[in-house]
Amino acid sequence: MEQNLKEKTGKTLDDWKILLSKQSFSKHGEYMIFLKKGHGITHGFANFITLKFREADAGSANPVDLIGNQYKGKETLTPIFDKLHAAITKLGTDIEVAPKKSAVSMRVKRQFALIQPSTKKRIDLGLKFNDKPHGERLETSGPFGTMCTHRVQLTDIEQIDDELLAWIKEAYEQAK
Template sequence: MGKSPDEMKTAILRNLPAKTGRDAGGWTALIQAAGLTDAKAAARWLKQAHGLGGVTAQVLAAHILGGLYNLGPEQRLDRLYQGREGLRPLGDRLTALALGLGPDVSVNVLTTMISFSAALKFAEAKPAGKGRIDLGLALGHAPLSDPHPAMVAVRTGDPSDRITWRIPLKTADEVTPEVAAWLARAYGHVRPGV
């Protein structure tokens, strides 16, 4: 199972000296000496000037200058729904359904979505503008013989993309037993033989 954003941040910061030769304090001094005050600009600078990987640079810059990685899950949810607060009950309903599928389900609140994982990512709830959440489902790349009437195939062109179908939803009332069954089917898809 993947790490939560908080676990990932802790691991990256802990491993800095071994991977980069500097601890967070050393990187803080460099960022301050460069006069950087914006986390995005600092992450870009860490990648370009010092060759850090993208995730390491973003986590380090956010740790030093503030940002999403410094927020707790509830604060990340508030940020995700900022300006689209009416979608929160729908997102909460989808999260409750996902958590009810099994004890191995983990929920990660990311910058643009809520990700649901068991052995692998099986679904995501992604606000799409102010009026809807797209429930993305990892159902494999084979055509479905009985898709939900509102289901839309997700075609990114990348065969490694896990999310292959989405159901656009506007309210918690649209989370019908059929939608819940599709979420359960995606959960089962990443747990073959269970």
């Protein structure tokens, strides 16, 4: 999309980022409306520009601070995150760990896992599979929409068991 951005919108991604940096929006949807209604950008390009802008904005923060902020008031979930993070990064040196404001994305060629403290008592682990049926524990993606195909709700470190680790490894292998 970035290669076609200037041709389709008249501006480069950097041009759009500069324009968005002058706005005082805090939500993804506000940027989308601004681009779509204010500049006639199609939904797909508006979403792409907004994601890249907000990712760059989050990327300028210290990753440790981003993760720490996710767990403020949810400190009891930190051991679950730590164990997931360790298990996932042990799978390969090609894994990119990308902390955002509200979640941590794990990617190789594409995102395969997303760790999000969704409530004070629960982490949602999103996984992306090519074609895997949903089950009792391996639920539909829920709040993740198209970012992930499945979700596992975790409330206890003991839930990080062999079955879950096998699913994580499968999602990782499919993303390579």
